[in-house]
Amino acid sequence: MSYGFSPYVPVAKRRERAQKKIAKLRKSGRNIKPIEIEGRKIAKTFWGDSWCKNLESYSDYSNRLPRGRTYVRNGSVVDLQIEGGTIGALVNGSEFYKVEIAISPLSDEQWEKIKAQCAGKIDSLVELLQGAISQGVMQVVTQPGQGLFPLPAEITYQCSCPDWAGLCKHIAASLYGVGARLDKEPEMLFALRGVRPDEMISLALEAPPPIKKSSRRILNSEDVASVFGFHFEDAPSSLSKKSATKCSEAKSESKKTQKPAGRKKSTKKVSLKKPKKQKKSVSKKSVL
Numbered sequence: 001m002s003y004g005f006s007p008y009v010p011v012a013k014r015r016e017r018a019q020k021k022i023a024k025l026r027k028s029g030r031n032i033k034p035i036e037i038e039g040r041k042i043a044k045t046f047w048g049d050s051w052c053k054n055l056e057s058y059s060d061y062s063n064r065l066p067r068g069r070t071y072v073r074n075g076s077v078v079d080l081q082i083e084g085g086t087i088g089a090l091v092n093g094s095e096f097y098k099v100e101i102a103i104s105p106l107s108d109e110q111w112e113k114i115k116a117q118c119a120g121k122i123d124s125l126v127e128l129l130q131g132a133i134s135q136g137v138m139q140v141v142t143q144p145g146q147g148l149f150p151l152p153a154e155i156t157y158q159c160s161c162p163d164w165a166g167l168c169k170h171i172a173a174s175l176y177g178v179g180a181r182l183d184k185e186p187e188m189l190f191a192l193r194g195v196r197p198d199e200m201i202s203l204a205l206e207a208p209p210p211i212k213k214s215s216r217r218i219l220n221s222e223d224v225a226s227v228f229g230f231h232f233e234d235a236p237s238s239l240s241k242k243s244a245t246k247c248s249e250a251k252s253e254s255k256k257t258q259k260p261a262g263r264k265k266s267t268k269k270v271s272l273k274k275p276k277k278q279k280k281s282v283s284k285k286s287v288l
Contacts (some may be wrong), residue, residue, distance in 0.1 A: 068172020
């Protein structure tokens with residue numbers, strides 16, 4: 001007796017059926033994006049793994065999350081589309097079920113607070129999306145209730161399956177699928193919360209730069225070589241000798257042809273001896 005639930009379908013049969021469904025939908029022109037997990041870990045990057053850990057931190061989801069993990073690992077999430085603050089999924093269970101999830105956007109006040117706390121701590125958009133961020137930024141964006149990840153009250157969902165217990169395994173699998181998708185498209189998290197990641201970078205660039213000491217210094221031979229793209233030690237020794245000879249000849253020639261500036265100084269030696277006194281001649285007439 002199934003008590004209103006569809007009979008259990010083995011995993012192998014579900015996978016075979018999922019592949020046929022994907023092929024059929026793609027043939028009809030639909031852009032299908034299945035969730036494919038490699039290995040046991042659902043998400044491996046900072047953003048994807050943080051999303052999954054955020055889900056697991058809420059006791060409201062603890063009963064159904066294990067079945068959701070099994071479903072997403074088995075390839076049961078046939079299609080998962082993220083657009084704005086909504087998530088649409090097609091999950092392969094006893095039948096194919098449609099899942100719809102909505103994520104509330106961040107409030108302006110909360111977003112401004114996050115940007116202010118991260119100002120000047122993120123170097124580029126690429127580093128932010130790759131998760132190459134400091135521990136301080138990581139704590140800001142992952143802080144429960146204050147960061148980028150939604151609280152249970154900010155997530156609404158529904159599934160076409162007959163399970164009315166709230167969070168069914170198909171919805172749980174879809175939520176885990178979002179974590180796997182963030183591994184490849186981390187910008188989707190910002191789209192779900194209605195914010196733009198580049199705003200965190202632009203605010204950082206607007207922050208005044210720190211005062212730096214003068215960077216002047218004496219360049220050594222290696223510094224000069226790096227500027228001009230050569231190394232002094234790479235020059236042949238014979239070339240160095242020729243260059244030195246030419247340089248010496250050029251200096252000699254320059255001395256010969258160079259005209260002295262101003263009047264020439266006399267090179268005539270001046271005698272410092274006193275002139276001899278002439279003897280007075282006595283006139284004979286005066287004597288007589």
